[in-house]
Amino acid sequence: MKLSLGPILYFWSKQKIYDFYESVADTRIDIIYLGETVCSKRRSLKTQDWISLANELAENGKQVVLSTLTLIEAESELNTLRQVCEQRDFLVEANDMAAVQLLSEKNRPFVSGPFINIYNAKTLEFFHRQKLKRWVMPVELSGETLSQILQQIKETKLAEGIETEVFSYGQLPLAFSARCFTARAHELPKDQCEFVCEEYPDGLPFTSQEGEEVFTINGIQTQSGLCYNLLKEIPDMQQMGVDILRLSPQYEGIEHVIQTFSNVILDKAGLELEEKPYCNGYWYRKPGKDEIGAVLP
């Protein structure tokens, strides 16, 4: 079982991004997803910068995948997407059907991100014929549904060799809008947003009027209020044949998260995650915000 580091979902400075990847270079992360997936106005790094960074990380022995924008509305965004899909050095994660189209048309293998809606085995089989190499399960699906999908493709043999990746740690990306909620919180129009999202390197949480965590806003993206955590579900996932666990970047302490997950995969004890409220409901076919059972292994 491998560990991946998903794309950075927040707006960080160029220096922070370089520091962040330097800090994970020597960890047991196997796969790193690079690129801006949320807002096309965020340009700490240009496409060429991401590719240079990808080359550096690849030289360090990491498998690098270039992640693409999720909500694509403008021709300029399609042009950036075309640039990424045309390079041949790195695998690409498609986060919108536009990317699926551009990659499959060129017969290029690709990864489908969590917002490509694959809810059943037949859809997975269809994408397998379009050269899908790996899929990231939509976050709202349960372990039970995943095991049914994997069982069905095992029986039909129509999607052989596809790797399965599960979002396993971090605030869950839940929704995308045309509206920038962070700009709205600052009473700024989206077109003059002043990049206020940079002030919230792990997103801007909001609560109910009773103080219960509800969601976290991150520009046009809405995330879960709680941190999703499938650390104790690793044995279940190993058993059903999940290939890769995705950890989502956070501003501080990701090395410790990587180490903790890695230890459990290798059946080594000794580390615990930071104490805070977590959620894992989706995995158990419950409301995503729920926490089922104890979180520590």
Next chain:
Amino acid sequence: MELVCPAGNYPSLKAAVDQGADAVYIGFKDNTNARYFAGLNFNEKKIGKALEYARSRAVRVYVAINTYPQPLIWPRWKQAVDKAADLGANTIIAADISVLEYASTTYPEINLHLSVQGSATNYESLRFYQQHFNIHRAVLPRVLSLSQVHNLAKISPVPLEVFAFGSLCIMAEGRCHLSSYITGESPNMSGVCSPARSVEWVQKGNILETRLNKVLIDRFHPEEKAGYPTLCKGRFELNGKVGHVLEEPTSLNTLNHIPELSKMGIKAVKIEGRQRSPAYVEQVVRVWRQALDHYALTGRDFVPKKEWTDVLAKVSEGSQTTLGAYSRPWQ
């Protein structure tokens, strides 16, 4: 432009047809469609009657089979497609890849429309659905500005349908899991958002609370009009302030923009609201029919009549309307 109207039951369908809908869209009585609400939608007997009524008045019927099936219940979606085909429906509205594939290969004679739940917002994405499933139309998610819709309409490989009036979904449809995060049920999986079975109205003194799976969504003082706890329209606390963090309770209304949409080459305008009453459908369809006919006559000089906007404002959420994402400042 074609006027596409919602019909959650037979009386609504009759109202829509009688008031001049060009097409009505309906769903079966199960979670194969994105309005799986108690007491709503059509069983097989009713759907036959509905088709007959619409056809006798030359109104097209579109069947929405637009949720995302999970493995063990997939056969229900297949049966829904089979049923729609057997009944001779003109069109199926779908989103899931496996449903689109099954429908396009098994019934190539049926028109396929890409549901708004398919979340296609750009040229390449539309091309994907057109090439693989020969879709005849796509319904655009409510995330594009008018100028983006305009640019897309110029190059789109398929005719486009846009939302014209009704409840405003502020997230890209098909890519929103907010409801399942709080309640366990979402539009993609269960055909519902902020489902009624998770709702509680709790009176505490003179404050009325609305809750969704126990999470407090809003609190209303006696002088406020309490609204349904759709979770993206609740009042929450952010940076110490309580307010509508995501969106106010408001409805989408594009009546003033009929000329613009028409000139862009938009094929159809859609009225949201299969969950609304027959009286609502009747009023809204009547206004839109009159407005579209008036535009056809007056062209450039189209000015919406006050009586129309009054009717629409009255039936709108929170009595407010907005252009939503069509307007850049809203974004």
